Amino acid sequence: xxxxxxxxSLVIDSxxxxxxxxxxxxxxxxxxxxxxxxxxxxxxxQLEKGLSVTGMSDRVSWGLYISNFTFLVGVAxxxxxxxxxxxxxxxxxxxxxxxxxxxxxxxxxxxxxxxVVADMGGPSVLWHMIPGIGVFNFPNSMLTWDVIVLxxxxxxxxxxxxxxxxxxxxxxxxKKKVYVPGAVLSVFWAVGIHLVTAFLYQGxxxxxxxNNALLGPRFLASAFxxxxxxxxxxxxxxxxxxxxxxxxxxxxxxxxIVTVAAQINLIMLVSELFKEFYAPTHxxxxxxxxxxxxxxxxxxxxxxWTAIPMNVIATIILTFxxxxxxxxxxxxxxxxxxxxxxxxxxxxxIVPGFIPGPYGKIAEYLPTGIEVGVTIGIWAxxxxxxxxLAKTAIGIxxxxxRYKNK
Amino acid sequence: MSEKNKWYKLNLGLNRNKKTATTCGxxxxxxxxxxxxEKKLSEQEFYDSAVDAxxxxxxxxxxxxxxxxxxxxxxxxFKKLTASLLIGxxxxxxxxxxxxxxxxxxxxxxxxxxxxxxxxxxMTDEEKEKTVNRLMRSYELRTGKNISMSSKNAEEDxxxxxxxxxxxxxxxxxxxxxxxxxxxxxxxxxKQYIRIHEMKDGxxxxxxxxxxNYYHEVPAEGHFYMGTQCFHCDNPPCVEVCPVKATWRxxxxxxxxxxxxxxxxxxxxxxxxxxGRRFNWTKPEVPEEEINKNQHYLGNxxxxxxxxxxxxxxxxxxxxxxxPACVEACPTGAxxxxxxxxxxxxxxxxxxxxxxxxxxxxxxxxxxxxxxxD
Amino acid sequence: xxxxxxxxxxxxxxxxxxxxxxKEGEYHSVTDKIKAEQKPYHGKLTSEDLLTGTDLIKITExxxxxxxxxxxxxxxxxxxxxxxxKPFEKKKNANLKKAHWNIALKHANSDIMNCAxxxxxxxxxxxxxxxxQKIDINLSYKLCSQCHSSQFNDWKGxxxxxxxxxxxxxxxxxxxxNCHNPHSPSFEKRWPVQFxxxxxxxxxxxxxx
Numbered sequence: 001x002x003x004x005x006x007x008x009s010l011v012i013d014s015x016x017x018x019x020x021x022x023x024x025x026x027x028x029x030x031x032x033x034x035x036x037x038x039x040x041x042x043x044x045x046q047l048e049k050g051l052s053v054t055g056m057s058d059r060v061s062w063g064l065y066i067s068n069f070t071f072l073v074g075v076a077x078x079x080x081x082x083x084x085x086x087x088x089x090x091x092x093x094x095x096x097x098x099x100x101x102x103x104x105x106x107x108x109x110x111x112x113x114x115x116v117v118a119d120m121g122g123p124s125v126l127w128h129m130i131p132g133i134g135v136f137n138f139p140n141s142m143l144t145w146d147v148i149v150l151x152x153x154x155x156x157x158x159x160x161x162x163x164x165x166x167x168x169x170x171x172x173x174x175k176k177k178v179y180v181p182g183a184v185l186s187v188f189w190a191v192g193i194h195l196v197t198a199f200l201y202q203g204x205x206x207x208x209x210x211n212n213a214l215l216g217p218r219f220l221a222s223a224f225x226x227x228x229x230x231x232x233x234x235x236x237x238x239x240x241x242x243x244x245x246x247x248x249x250x251x252x253x254x255x256x257i258v259t260v261a262a263q264i265n266l267i268m269l270v271s272e273l274f275k276e277f278y279a280p281t282h283x284x285x286x287x288x289x290x291x292x293x294x295x296x297x298x299x300x301x302x303x304x305w306t307a308i309p310m311n312v313i314a315t316i317i318l319t320f321x322x323x324x325x326x327x328x329x330x331x332x333x334x335x336x337x338x339x340x341x342x343x344x345x346x347x348x349x350i351v352p353g354f355i356p357g358p359y360g361k362i363a364e365y366l367p368t369g370i371e372v373g374v375t376i377g378i379w380a381x382x383x384x385x386x387x388x389l390a391k392t393a394i395g396i397x398x399x400x401x402r403y404k405n406k
Numbered sequence: 407m408s409e410k411n412k413w414y415k416l417n418l419g420l421n422r423n424k425k426t427a428t429t430c431g432x433x434x435x436x437x438x439x440x441x442x443x444e445k446k447l448s449e450q451e452f453y454d455s456a457v458d459a460x461x462x463x464x465x466x467x468x469x470x471x472x473x474x475x476x477x478x479x480x481x482x483x484f485k486k487l488t489a490s491l492l493i494g495x496x497x498x499x500x501x502x503x504x505x506x507x508x509x510x511x512x513x514x515x516x517x518x519x520x521x522x523x524x525x526x527x528x529m530t531d532e533e534k535e536k537t538v539n540r541l542m543r544s545y546e547l548r549t550g551k552n553i554s555m556s557s558k559n560a561e562e563d564x565x566x567x568x569x570x571x572x573x574x575x576x577x578x579x580x581x582x583x584x585x586x587x588x589x590x591x592x593x594x595x596x597k598q599y600i601r602i603h604e605m606k607d608g609x610x611x612x613x614x615x616x617x618x619n620y621y622h623e624v625p626a627e628g629h630f631y632m633g634t635q636c637f638h639c640d641n642p643p644c645v646e647v648c649p650v651k652a653t654w655r656x657x658x659x660x661x662x663x664x665x666x667x668x669x670x671x672x673x674x675x676x677x678x679x680x681x682g683r684r685f686n687w688t689k690p691e692v693p694e695e696e697i698n699k700n701q702h703y704l705g706n707x708x709x710x711x712x713x714x715x716x717x718x719x720x721x722x723x724x725x726x727x728x729x730p731a732c733v734e735a736c737p738t739g740a741x742x743x744x745x746x747x748x749x750x751x752x753x754x755x756x757x758x759x760x761x762x763x764x765x766x767x768x769x770x771x772x773x774x775x776x777x778x779x780d
Numbered sequence: 781x782x783x784x785x786x787x788x789x790x791x792x793x794x795x796x797x798x799x800x801x802x803k804e805g806e807y808h809s810v811t812d813k814i815k816a817e818q819k820p821y822h823g824k825l826t827s828e829d830l831l832t833g834t835d836l837i838k839i840t841e842x843x844x845x846x847x848x849x850x851x852x853x854x855x856x857x858x859x860x861x862x863x864x865x866k867p868f869e870k871k872k873n874a875n876l877k878k879a880h881w882n883i884a885l886k887h888a889n890s891d892i893m894n895c896a897x898x899x900x901x902x903x904x905x906x907x908x909x910x911x912x913q914k915i916d917i918n919l920s921y922k923l924c925s926q927c928h929s930s931q932f933n934d935w936k937g938x939x940x941x942x943x944x945x946x947x948x949x950x951x952x953x954x955x956x957x958n959c960h961n962p963h964s965p966s967f968e969k970r971w972p973v974q975f976x977x978x979x980x981x982x983x984x985x986x987x988x989x
Contacts, residue, residue, distance in 0.1 A: 050711040051670075052595075052687035061672040061685060121670015121685065121712030128525075128650045128669055135525045135651045135667075143649035143673055184785050205769045206643060206679035285614075358681040359603065359634065360614035563819045567810075571939065579972040586974070596980035602972075619976045623969050640810045727825035727948040738967060739942040739959065746814050748821040752938020752951065754814075760939055772810045780934065 006403050010169055013401050014392040021391075024241075029387065032380045039377010042370045043118060051121055054371045059363035060354040064371045065119035067346030068378070071226070072108045072115070073197045074219060074345065076153065078227015079105035080190030081257050083183050097250050099393045100238065101231050102161045105190075107386035109154045114378045142200045149193045156186045165396045170403045194219050201353065209286035209353045212275070218268045219345075224261035226341040228254045229334035234386075236331055244394045248327070255330050259318040262337060266315050269308075289362065290352040297355075299364045303347045310340035509547055516544045526664040526703065527654050531559070538703050545708075553699040555707055558725045560658035566719050566774065567659070567746035568733075569756045570633060573780040574740035577602055577624035577631035584735035588720060589706040590698055592690035599684065599717040600635045600732060634765070635732075636661065636682030636717040637773030644674035644683065653714070659746075659774055660719050662704040670712040679766050680773070683716045719743070746774070821949055830945035831952055837918060844936045847952040849944060851918045858917070864904040886964040898923055898962070924956045 021029075046053050056063045082101035117123050128134035129147065138144040160182045167174040198216035205211055232254050235246050276287035290300050314336040323329045356362045367375075395401040523529075523537055534557035542555050582600045591597040603616040607628050625631065638661050645654055645661065652668040655661045675683045689711040701707040702722035709715050720730035724743070728734075733741040744753035756762065762776040807813040835850035852858050887893055900908035900915075907915040907923050915922050925932035934940035941959065944952040956962070975983060 050686070050688040056687070058675070058681075058684055061675045119671070121672070121714075122668065125521075125667075125669050128652070128667055135528070137649050137651045141647050141649045141673070143647065143671065147649070181785070188789060200673075204643065204647075204677050205771075206677055354676070356614070358679050359601070359616070359618070361618070561823050561825055563817075563821060563823060565814070565817070569939075576967060577972060578970065579974045579976075582976075583974040594984075596975070596977045596984070598977050601976070619978045621972065621975055621979050624972055625969065640807075640813065724947070725825075727827055727946045728830060729943060729945070729947055733942075736942070737959070739940065742938065744938075744947040745821055746810070747818045748949070749818055750820060750949070750951075751947070752943075752953075753947075755937035756939045757811075759937055760934075774810055778939070780930070780940075 006166070006170060009403055010166065010401075013169075013403075014388075014395070017391050017395045017401060018388050029384070032384045032387070035380035036377050036384065039374050039380065042373030042377065045370055046118070046374065047123070053368060055366045055368045057363055057365070059357045059361060060351060060365040062119070062350055062354070063365055064346070064367040064375055065115045067350045068375055069112050069115040069119070070197060070219075070350060071342050071345040072112045072382075073150070074194055074223025074341075075227040075230055076105045076108035076112065076157075077190040077194040077220075077223050078231070079108075079157070080187050081224055081228050082231065082254070083190075084187045085253070086183075097231065097235055097246060097254065099161050099164070099397065100235060100390060102157050103386055103389035103393055104227075104231060104234060105157045106154065106161075106389060107382045109150060109157070110385055111378055111382035112150060113154075114381060115375075118374050118378065142196065142203055145196045146193075146200055149189065149196050153186065153189050153193050156182055156189060160186065161393070165393055169396050169401060191220065194223050201349075206358065207286075207353045208283035210349075212272070214268055214272060218265065218272070221261050221265040221268055222341045222345060225258055225265050226338050228258045228261070229337045232258065232334050233331060233338070234390075236327070238390065238394065242394055242398075244398060251327065251330070252325055255318065255324050258334065258337065259315070259324060262311070262315040262318060265341075266312065269311075285356050285360070286352045289355050290348065294356065294362060297362045297364055299366065300347055300352060303343050307340045307343035307348055310336045311344065314340065513544065513547045516540050516547075520544070520666065523666065525651060525667045527651065531557075534703065541703070541707065549694070551694075551699075553697075553701055553707075555701045555703055556722060556725075557703045560656045560660075561725065563745075563747055564658045565746040566638065566724060567744060567753045567757070568638075568719070568775045569742040569753055569760075569762065570775065570777050571740040571742070571780065572630060572632045572777055574738040575602070575631040575633060575736075576738055577604055577620070577626075577629075578737060580735040580737055581633065581732035581741065584731040585717070587696065588698055588723070588731035589718075590690075590692050590701075590708055592686065592688070593693065593696075594691050595688065597684050597686075597690070597715075599682075600633050601681070602631055602633045604629050604631055632777065634680060634682075635775075636678075637680050637765070637771075637775035638717075638719060640772035640774060641770060643677040643679065643769075643771055647673045647677045649673065656704075658725075660704075660721055660724070661716070662718055662721065663714050663716060664704065665707070665709045665713045665715065668713040670714070672714070674714060679769050679771060683714055685714050686711045823948075825948045827944075827946035827948045827950060827952060834944060834952075836944070836952055839919065841936050847944070847950060848921075848955045849952075849958060851920060851955070851957065855917070858905070860904040883963050886966070887962070920957055920962070921955050924962075 054063060054065075079101040082098050086098045117126065120126060129136060129144075131138070136144055138148070160179050163179055164174040195216045198219040201207070201210040202212070202215040232251055235251060235254075238244050239246050273287075276284040280288070285294060288294050289297065290304050292298075293301055314333040317323045317329065317333050318337075323333075351365050355364070392401070520537070520540060523533075526534065526537070529537070538555045538557045542553055545551065545553050579602055582598050582602065585591070585600050586593075586598060589599070591599070601618045603613065603618045604620045604624075604626065605612060605616045607630060609615060611632075620626070638655075638659055640655070640659065642653075642655055642661050648654075649671060650667060650669055653661065653663045653674055670685070672685055675685060686709055690709050692708070697708075698706055700722055702718075702725070705718045705721035720728075720732075723730055729743050733743045742753055742756055744751040746753060746757075748754065756778060757776060760778040762778045764773050764776055807816065831847075835853055836847040837850050838845065838847050857863070885893065885895070898907050900906045902908075903914060906917060907920060909915055909923065910926055921932070921935070931940050935953070935956070938951075938953065941956075942954050944954055956965075960966075974980075
C-alpha cells in the first residue's frame with residue numbers, strides 16, 4: 001500500500017536525519033547515550049537486589065522516582081498551553097511552537113512511564129494491570145485512572161502531530177477536521193491528566209499533608225508555570241541551532257502564560273501556608289517538618305528554602321513587562337522557575353507527605369546513588385526521545401524532509 | 407545506499423545480503439581485488455574462506471544471523487526490559503531441553519504456571535487447590551523438605567475482631583517474637599508486623615513522643631504500653647487504592663494480600679493510616695530450621711522481594727479455630743480475639759461492657775481492633 | 781463548530797461521572813454490620829480438637845457457662861492431707877519447722893493476709909471463704925473474687941485472662957491460678973523478649989563490623 005511505503009520512507013528519512021548532524025549534535029547524543037547506559041546499569045542493580053538499594057523505607061515508601069513522575073506529568077500537561085491558543089483560539093503566533101510542545105509532551109510522558117516502571121517492586125508482573133488478562137481496579141483505584149489518562153494522552157499526542165507531519169511530509173495539507181477535534185480533546189485531557197495525578201495523593205485520608213482541596217488546582221498552576229518555561233528554553237535552543245523560525249512574539253506570549261500561572265501558584269502557596277501555620281494542628285506536622293524541621297530532623301529545610309525564594313523572585317521579575325520581554329532575563333527566570341517547581345513538587349510535596357509517619361515517627365529520606373543514577377538515566381532518555389522527535393519534526397516543517405516518489 | 411562507512415552512520419545491515427554473494431575471497435562484489443590466492447581451493451574450502459572473509463570468524467555460520475543480526479550497542483541496553491519474557495523463554499527451553507533432568511523440567515513447568523496464573527480472589531476452589539499444590543511441590547523440589555499449605559476459605563458467619571487491653575500490656579514483646587516466628591518474616595530486615603509503643607503517663611495517647619524503639623526493663627516507671635498492627639478495617643483504604651486488586655477483605659473480615667499478584671507499587675502503604683503494611687525491599691530470608699511449615703496461601707507462606715505483606719490475624723491459625731500467635735503468646739492476657747458475630751463470644755462482651763475506642767476513628771476506616779482499659 | 785464540541789465534552793463528562801460512582805459499603809459502621817448479621821456460631825470449627833489432653837471442668841457463674849482447667853491434677857503435692865493430717869490450729873506451734881518454707885507470701889501485707897486467710901485449716905485439701913465456707917481447690921477463683929471483684933467480673937465476661945486454646949466455642953478460659961501464682965501473683969519486671977525493628981537493625985549493623 002502506498003501509505004506503508006510513505007511510512008517506511010518517513011522512518012528511513014527520519015533515521016537519516018537523526019544520525020546526521022553537526023559535531024555538537026553528536027556529542028550531545030553521545031553524552032545522552034552514555035548517561036542512559038549508566039542509568040540502565042543502575043537499574044539492573046536495582047532489579048537484582050530489590051528496592052533496598054534505594055533510600056526508600058517502610059516510612060517513606062515513595063521517593064525520587066515518584067517525585068519526578070509527578071513533576072513530569074505536569075510538564076506533559078503543559079504542552080496543552082500551546083495547543084489551545086493555536087487550535088482553539090486560532091492564534092497564528094503559536095503555530096510553529098505547537099509541534100515542539102507536543103513532542104515535549106510525548107517525551108515527558110515516556111519519562112513518566114519509565115519512572116513508574118522503575119519504581120515498581122515487581123516490574124515483570126506489570127501485566128497484572130492489563131484489563132482482560134489481569135485485573136484492573138477501575139474505578140476505585142486512582143492509579144488505574146492515571147494509567148488510562150496518561151496512556152490516552154500519550155496516544156493523542158503521538159497521533160495528532162504524527163498525522164500533521166505525515167501529511168506535510170507528503171507535501172499535503174493536514175485536514176483541519178481531522179486534527180482540530182483531537183487537539184481540542186487534548187486540551188481537556190491535559191487538565192484531566194494532572195488533576196487525576198493530583199487526586200492520587202489528594203484522596204488519601206491517611207496523609208493529611210496531601211488530603212486538602214487545593215492540591216489539584218495547585219498542581220495545575222505549577223504545571224502550567226514549569227511546563228511552558230521548559231518549552232521557552234527548548235524553543236530558544238532550537239532557534240539558535242536550527243533555521244526553524246520562531247518569532248519573538250510566540251515566546252513572549254508563552255512567557256505571559258508562564259507569568260500568570262506562576263502568580264496563581266504563588267497565591268495558592270500563600271493559602272496553603274496560611275492554613276498550616278495560622279492555627280497549627282496535628283495535621284500541620286508535615287509542614288513544620290518541611291519548613292522548620294521537627295525534633296531536630298531538618299533534612300528538607302535547605303531544599304524548600306531554596307525553592308520558595310527562587311519561585312518568588314522569578315515570579316516577581318516576570319510580572320514586569322520590561323523584564324519579561326527581555327529574552328535573556330526571561331530565560332534566566334524560566335530556569336529558576338523550572339528548578340524551583342521541580343524541588344517543590346518533589347522534595348517539597350511527596351517526601352514530606354510521609355513525614356512524620358502514621359504514628360509520628362520521623363524517618364528521613366535521602367536518595368542513594370543508584371536512585372540518582374536511574375533518575376538521570378531516565379531524564380537522558382527523555383531528552384534523547386525529544387531530540388529525535390524535534391529533529392524529525394523540524395526537518396519536515398522546514399521542508400528538508402519530503403517524501404520523494406521513487 | 408552507498409557502501410561508504412562513515413563513522414557515524416548507523417549500519418542497519420540492510421545491505422548485508424549483498425556481501426554474501428561474493429565470488430572473491432577479499433569480500434568485494436565487484437572490481438578487481440589484490441588477492442594473491444592462486445592455488446586452487448576445493449568447493450568447501452573456497453566457500454568457507456569466502457564466508458570467513460566476509461563476516462569474520464566470530465560469527466556463527468547461520469543465514470538468520472547474517473541477515474538479521476546486527477551489532478548494535480543500544481540493543482543490549484534494552485535486553486533488561488524483557489526480563490519477564492526471558493523467564494518464560496528459559497522455562498520453555500528447559501522444558502523442551504533434552505539435557506535437563508526431570509526434576510528440573512518439573513520445576514520449570516511449575517515456575518511457568520505460577521508466573522502466569524491469575525488473581526487468587528478470582529480463582530475457583532479447584533484452581534486454589536492447584537496453585538497451593540504447585541507451591542508445596544516447588545518447595546519440595548527446591549529444598550527437599552515438606553510444607554503444608556492451605557487454601558482454606560473463610561468460615562461462614564464469622565467476622566474476626568480484636569481487642570487490646572492497655573492496662574495489661576507491660577511491653578514484654580512476647581507478641582512480636584511469636585508473630586515473627588509464626589509468620590516466617592524476614593530476619594535480615596527485622597520485619598515486624600506489631601509495634602509496641604511506650605508512652606509517658608499523663609500525656610495521653612501521644613504518639614509523637616512515644617518510643618517504639620525501647621530496650622530496657624519493662625514496665626518502665628511512669629510509662630504505659632500499647633501495640634499497633636494492621637487493624638483489618640472494614641472499610642479499608644488500602645483495598646480501595648490497589649490498582650490490580652491484589653489486596654482485599656475476605657468474608658471473615660481479614661484483609662489479605664495475594665503475594666503473587668502484587669506488583670509492588672506501594673500505593674496501599676501510602677493509603678494506610680495505621681502503618682499496617684510492610685514491603686519486601688529485599689528478598690526475605692528465614693533460616694531453614696526456623697521456617698513455620700504450617701502455611702496458608704494468603705498468610706505465612708514465603709514471600710518474594712518486591713511484594714507487600716501484613717498481619718493476617720494468623721489466617722493459617724484462625725481459620726482452624728486457633729488464636730493468632732500474638733494472642734496466644736501474651737503473658738498478661740492483654741490481647742483478645744474472637745468472632746464478632748457470635749453474641750456469646752468474649753470479644754463481644756468486651757465491646758459491650760468495657761469502654762472501647764479505636765485509633766483515628768474520624769477517618770472512617772472502621773478498624774476491627776479496639777483498645778480498652780481495665 | 782464550538783457548540784458541537786461543547787456538547788460532546790459535557791456528554792463525556794456526564795458518562796464519566798455516572799460510570800465512576802463507587803458502590804458504597806452496605807453498612808455505615810462495623811457495629812451496624814454486627815447488629816445486622818449477628819448469629820450464634822454453629823459452624824464446623826470447634827475448640828474441642830485443640831483442647832484434647834487438657835482436663836476441663838464446666839462452671840456456671842451468673843449468666844456465663846464455660847470450661848476451666850481442672851486444678852487438682854496439676855498440683856504435685858495434692859492431696860494436702862497426705863502430709864497435713866492435723867488441723868491448722870494444732871500446728872500453730874512456733875517450734876515446729878515452718879511448712880512450705882520456700883513459699884514466700886508476696887500478696888498483701890500481714891494486716892490483711894496470712895496462710896490461714898485462704899487455706900482451710902479444717903480441711904487442708906480445700907480453701908475457705910471470708911465467712912469460713914469451704915471452697916474446692918478446683919474452684920479457687922471463688923476465693924480470689926472476694927477481693928478482686930472487678931477482675932472477676934471482667935474474667936467472667938472474657939476481658940481478663942486468656943483462653944486455653946482457640947476462639948471457637950465451647951469456651952475454655954484459664955483460671956486465676958493458671959497465670960498468677962497465688963502466693964506471689966504480680967508479674968515481675970523483666971527485659972523484653974525481642975528488639976524492635978530499628979534497634980534490631982542498628983545492633984546487627986553494629987555487630988556486623
